[in-house]
Amino acid sequence: MIPVRTRADLADEWTKCPGCGTLAYTRRFVRELMVCRDCGRHARLTAGERIATLLDTGSARPLPFQAGVFDPLDFTDSVPYADRVREARETTGLEEAVVCVRGEIEGHAVVAAVMDFRFMGGSLGSAAGELVTLAAEAALAERVPLLLVTASGGARMQEGALSLMQMAKTSQALAALDEAGVLTVSLLTDPTYGGVAASFASLTDVILAEPGARMGFAGPRVIQQTIRQELPKGFQTAEFLFARGLIDDIQPRRALRGTLGRLLSLRAPRSFRQIPPRSAPPLVRDPRALPERDAWEAVSLARHVTRPTTLDLLYSMLDGFTELHGDRQARDCPAVVGGVGWLDGAPVVVVGHQKGHGSQEMARRNFGMPSPAGCRKAGRLMRLAAKWGVPVVTFIDTPGAYPGIEAEEGGQALAIAENLRLMSTLPVPVLSIVTGEGGSGGALALGVANRVYAMSNAVYSVISPEGCAAILWKDAAAAAQAAQALRVDARNLLEAGIIDAVIPEPDGGAHIDLAATAETLRAVIVDTLHDLSSLDGPQLVKQRRHRFRAFGATSCHPLPTPGHLP
Incomplete structure (x- = not known):
């Protein structure tokens, strides 16, 4: 038998909270699990x-x-x-x-x-x-x-x-x-x-x-x-x-x-292989099926202040979500959120950038720009996914990694690099979705995946249009021209093979109908993880490495070795 104290036999009918000194009726205090109603102090059990x-x-x-x-x-x-x-x-x-x-x-x-x-x-x-x-x-x-x-x-x-x-x-x-x-x-x-x-x-x-x-x-x-x-x-x-x-x-x-x-x-997670496909809206895989558009218009929609954030999508899309925090070293970066979610009973580790809504929340979350702690938190959650044997889904929506002094002192470059290496080795399915802005290394730190998709109004680039304009045009006002030159929109990204498919949005953009956007994403994620779950760990790693090895492969050719000159 495990001994349990019997509170009903206490000599005093009233219990004094050691925190605030408030008297509580002992039997009620016990029913409320020894938590003070007034100050919230949790008494020892x-x-x-x-x-x-x-x-x-x-x-x-x-x-x-x-x-x-x-x-x-x-x-x-x-x-x-x-x-x-x-x-x-x-x-x-x-x-x-x-x-x-x-x-x-x-x-x-x-x-x-x-x-x-x-x-x-x-x-x-x-x-x-x-x-x-x-x-x-x-x-x-x-x-x-x-x-x-x-x-x-x-x-x-x-x-x-x-x-x-x-x-x-x-x-x-x-x-x-x-x-x-x-x-x-x-x-x-x-x-x-x-x-x-x-x-x-x-x-x-x-x-x-x-x-x-x-x-x-x-x-x-x-x-x-x-x-x-x-x-x-x-x-x-x-x-x-x-x-x-x-x-x-x-x-x-x-x-x-x-x-x-x-x-x-x-403990014994349901596999996405056990979940029948959801007949998701068809992903766009042919760039010719997408309209040509003004790149700056895409940038503006990707940055729309009411565009769904990662947490908006998670709470709308998942059957349940337990958020986990912290890099276990120094900070909990609010610009990166993550945890464990469930889809049709199957668990998935989710990580994403979080911009927030309203000026106060956006400032508190650093406008979605991750610190080194944000990258380390993401990496910690992905390592847990590998240990537990569950897939990883990342949501990319950031102007870029935070460029401040504190970030550089904290090893921003190293934190990004470590995530790139880590994601290349994960023995579980990895799906990345650019939901808004995909800015530079801060975006790629969550983007080394078996499949990379983008919402139809998302953008992805090596640098922000404003940054590119300031450096190359010497004028930040040339941002629209830079966006066009960088080909940041979904159609051009698909044509270049940077993304594997485009996820359609409701007319007018994802911010017009959160419920429809979340349902589309849910179906796409379930279907994609259903397909990827047919591969074992080594196959997933091999496929992921092959995907990124191919970028720029035709830009160089091996020189003849000595002794084999023409």
Whole structure:
């Protein structure tokens, strides 16, 4: 049995929120999953309560692991370590700071290792590290997703360097799951510090956190006492981490189960090969079927302020979408969005530029111009797609990569180059669609695909018409002339082979009818991924490399080798 505290038996009928001090009726507080109505503070849950909250009722079954009393140093401070362990067992009803179960979340199988802060502050000792590792090995053996729920003050000092070794051991276990393509998710709860934060908690595919949950390597007290550094407000909270691209999302407790259920469906994804074609509107593959048009008119429509953005299209087109954030290094670039979506039950990783609507949102999203963090976020999501074995669809709509000082300091060129190389190696189907502007390397960083399509009013170019005019005409006012010379419109792109097909838009442009545009895109994507799914990984990589190898192939000819001169 997994012990669960019974709140109904609490002596006090009222519970005081430790955050704002508000009194709450205890039974209602329990029904609301220990979340304060007034300030939103998420009170700590025991491991048993956490399992009951997240897993389907009656599905949790303890894994057959038993922890002994492990005292390698015969350590004693004011109390012998062995006595501390025995006391923790008596007060919590647990054998260790980690409870391991197998069960289901919304019908999807999962192995979960759940930490309990009451047991010696959730410290990571040899037994706790072994339990996490055994849970990971069970997930590996069964090819079932692993869920890690963390709550820890750090490594267990009473075990010396052996506790330190648990960081490496648990990290190895996560690496084995990566190699096997098994989905891993961590849920950060308050607090998660030290050796747990610096090992398995940070190494999963997706990192979720509860509001206000704190995570870091060194705790605030250690930082203040060691280097006397003043800490900013909200330091190390989930919100602080999210703003710096270190976690995927912050989810209130009541929403966690649904989010986890959607993610766990990636365990055995439905293939697009199993989905019958949707009879999509015919793609235009012959440039002669497209009217000749003024290039500047195409530029103007591609930039139309009400043209559907990537998020507009995703939320209109997909059956469900879970957005993931951050480059796991420094930032979450708002000019690039992405996550996991579903089409007819089949999952797909989607990534795209996001310009936004209205002056404030467009400025906040940097007008769709990605920073290095945006490229790294896109790359991280594409690597997850490769691990999970699901297709990638990218939506291109950017004037170009952000050209500022900060971007150059962050390695803008390197970030783009790494995406070009990465996309050349992905062993899953990749489809790229130019939905608006395709500007320079910022566009191509999402455009190395097996199939590249463009909306009929989209444009694609090595540089913006204004930039080209300023450099070659010495006059930015010559932008329309530059656009014509660059042949940026869909008809010319199709004729040059830059794109494989043109997707028709509603009369007047995609902004006239979002629903019709989204339905057309949905059908095109399903049909295309249906076709590409007949190829295996090496074939997809070979086809993609052959596609881009052909550009400019006729512009040069090999010289005769010495000894074979005419």
